[in-house]
Amino acid sequence: MAITPRISVQEQDFDTAAEIERISDGRKDIGAVVTFSGKCRDEQGTLVALELEHYPGMAEAEIGRIAAEAAERWELLGLTVIHRYGKIPVGENIVLVVAASKSRAASFEAANFLMDYLKSRAPFWKKEHRVDGQDGGWVEAKQSDEDALAVWQKQS
Amino acid sequence: MKLVYFAWVRERIGRGSETIDKPDSVVTVADLLAWLAERGEGYAAALVRPEVIRVAIDHEHVEHDTPLPDDCEVALFPPMTGG
Numbered sequence: 001m002a003i004t005p006r007i008s009v010q011e012q013d014f015d016t017a018a019e020i021e022r023i024s025d026g027r028k029d030i031g032a033v034v035t036f037s038g039k040c041r042d043e044q045g046t047l048v049a050l051e052l053e054h055y056p057g058m059a060e061a062e063i064g065r066i067a068a069e070a071a072e073r074w075e076l077l078g079l080t081v082i083h084r085y086g087k088i089p090v091g092e093n094i095v096l097v098v099a100a101s102k103s104r105a106a107s108f109e110a111a112n113f114l115m116d117y118l119k120s121r122a123p124f125w126k127k128e129h130r131v132d133g134q135d136g137g138w139v140e141a142k143q144s145d146e147d148a149l150a151v152w153q154k155q156s
Numbered sequence: 157m158k159l160v161y162f163a164w165v166r167e168r169i170g171r172g173s174e175t176i177d178k179p180d181s182v183v184t185v186a187d188l189l190a191w192l193a194e195r196g197e198g199y200a201a202a203l204v205r206p207e208v209i210r211v212a213i214d215h216e217h218v219e220h221d222t223p224l225p226d227d228c229e230v231a232l233f234p235p236m237t238g239g
Contacts, residue, residue, distance in 0.1 A: 038239050053163055055231060058215035083238065095239050115239055121217065123231075124238035125163035138164050141235035 005067035005079040009059045011086045014096050023078040023100050030077050030100045034107035036115055038095035040088045047090055047136070048129045054085040055123035066117040073113070074106040081114060083122065116148040162233035165209065168202035178224065185211050186220040188230065210235060
């Protein structure tokens with residue numbers, strides 16, 4: 001039976017080490033834990049922060065659907081997805097995926113799958129806050145992110 | 157029918173949500189986008205390229221040829237940039 005993923009859409013930061021601990025706490029069947037952290041990066045000294053707008057309700061539901069699909073496709077023993085919203089300064093965390101399994105292939109692949117889908121299917125939109133105080137506008141979706149999904153769809 | 161807007165769709169329309177009485181001529185998501193685009197400058201600016209607008213009905217992604225249920229929440233937004 002597939003596991004029930006832990007999903008959180010939240011404003012506050014997360015503690016990656018604590019999330020690894022939470023997923024593997026007291027368990028002896030887990031042999032691999034893969035984490036992915038997505039962070040707010042600067043663009044050549046121009047960016048102060050990203051503002052992440054989200055669709056409350058649908059964000060949780062859509063991440064839940066993506067996580068449930070990952071849990072169907074790979075033999076996972078635990079899965080956590082945390083996605084932040086609000087104003088996130090450069091250098092801070094935006095997203096965390098923690099995948100646990102018996103051996104590493106399932107965790108690596110599931111984490112990769114999760115991130116590809118979160119990029120283009122989870123209802124979040126990034127707006128740039130620039131150093132010069134000007135409105136940097138909305139970050140545009142990349143065709144390469146959409147293309148990444150096609151690869152997973154071919155495999156299914 | 158409740159409509160909710162996000163990101164630059166919300167900014168161009170000038171509001172985050174509204175409730176509308178859907179005319180009988182509006183059957184699909186595509187019909188709704190075309191009807192909304194006629195409602196004023198902001199709507200026209202937001203929906204000038206309807207093919208890029210993503211749509212969700214009751215928190216689930218749908219295609220533009222999807223029929224609209226009578227009572228639902230329809231969300232219009234740009235391509236997502238999560239993760």
